Amino acid sequence: MLVWNPDGVDDALWERMRRHFSEDELVELGYFVSLTFGQQRWIKTLGIGHGEVLADTDAGLAPARERAAG
Amino acid sequence: MGRVEPVGGADAVRARRPPIHLVFAETRATVLEGGLVPADLKALCARLLADDPELAGWRRSERFTPRETAALRWTEAIAWDDAQAGDELWGELHARFTEPELVELGYAIAFLLGQNHWLRTLGMAPEIPHAARPSS
Numbered sequence: 533m534l535v536w537n538p539d540g541v542d543d544a545l546w547e548r549m550r551r552h553f554s555e556d557e558l559v560e561l562g563y564f565v566s567l568t569f570g571q572q573r574w575i576k577t578l579g580i581g582h583g584e585v586l587a588d589t590d591a592g593l594a595p596a597r598e599r600a601a602g
Numbered sequence: 603m604g605r606v607e608p609v610g611g612a613d614a615v616r617a618r619r620p621p622i623h624l625v626f627a628e629t630r631a632t633v634l635e636g637g638l639v640p641a642d643l644k645a646l647c648a649r650l651l652a653d654d655p656e657l658a659g660w661r662r663s664e665r666f667t668p669r670e671t672a673a674l675r676w677t678e679a680i681a682w683d684d685a686q687a688g689d690e691l692w693g694e695l696h697a698r699f700t701e702p703e704l705v706e707l708g709y710a711i712a713f714l715l716g717q718n719h720w721l722r723t724l725g726m727a728p729e730i731p732h733a734a735r736p737s738s
Contacts, residue, residue, distance in 0.1 A: 538722035546605045558606050559618040562720045563626075570680075570716025574708045577679045577687035 534562065535569050605724050612721055612729055629713060634731040637706045639699070644710045645731050646670060647677040651714055652728035669698040677711050 533541050549558060606615055617623040635641045646666075650657050660666060660674055672694045679686040695704055718728040 534719050534723050538719045541605070541723040543605075555606055556618050559615055560622060562606070562723065563616065563619070563622045566716035566720035567713065568716070569719060570712035570714070571709075573680050573684065573715060574712035576684035577676065577708070579687075 534565050612717070612726060615724065615726075630731065633706060633710050633713065637710075638703045639707050639710070641731065643670060643673055644707065644714075647673055647707070647711050648714050648728070648730040650674055650677050651681055651711070651718055652730055654730075668694075672698045673707060676708070680708065680711050681715050 533545065553561060606618070613623070613626075616626050634644055637644075646657075650660070657674075660671070666674065672691070675686065675691055676695060679691065699707065714729070714731075721728065
């Protein structure tokens with residue numbers, strides 16, 4: 533919802549979120565998703581895919597795939 | 603029960619998690635309002651992200667410099683259509699900005715886009731950083 537329909541979040545969704553997360557966790561999770569979303573949109577304009585830059589470091593958020601394969 | 607109550611605005615929400623409040627404050631100081639690219643140019647991009655009606659027709663307007671227009675075009679590509687970021691736009695961006703400026707500007711646009719979406723899920727209006735004050 534945050535990415536594709538942020539104005540469509542309703543009370544039912546918030547109630548579901550509250551069942552699983554504390555308010556502090558919701559703040560952190562929302563901030564994390566928003567930061568990741570924005571950065572990924574930016575990177576798309578650079579034409580860079582996951583793992584194409586600094587793939588052998590911990591710089592990315594999702595380096596696990598290659599490590600799991602190795 | 604309900605959303606995270608935005609009492610006191612977006613900063614009050616961020617302050618619920620002190621590490622987030624701190625990292626946002628640093629980003630605001632060093633990327634949004636400080637840095638290499640003038641703050642008023644980044645604020646212009648923020649206004650486009652916030653659907654400011656005063657920017658309607660910006661593509662055909664002569665109010666904006668080529669540098670501002672390039673920044674607005676990139677903002678549009680990041681927020682709504684990355685397919686617009688082709689060789690022609692990149693040529694224009696490289697003609698108007700240094701590479702470090704492009705890194706900063708792109709990061710700022712992306713950061714603001716994400717913050718806006720998050721705040722909209724809380725029923726809050728997009729944020730527009732204060733433009734740099736003209737020096738007197």
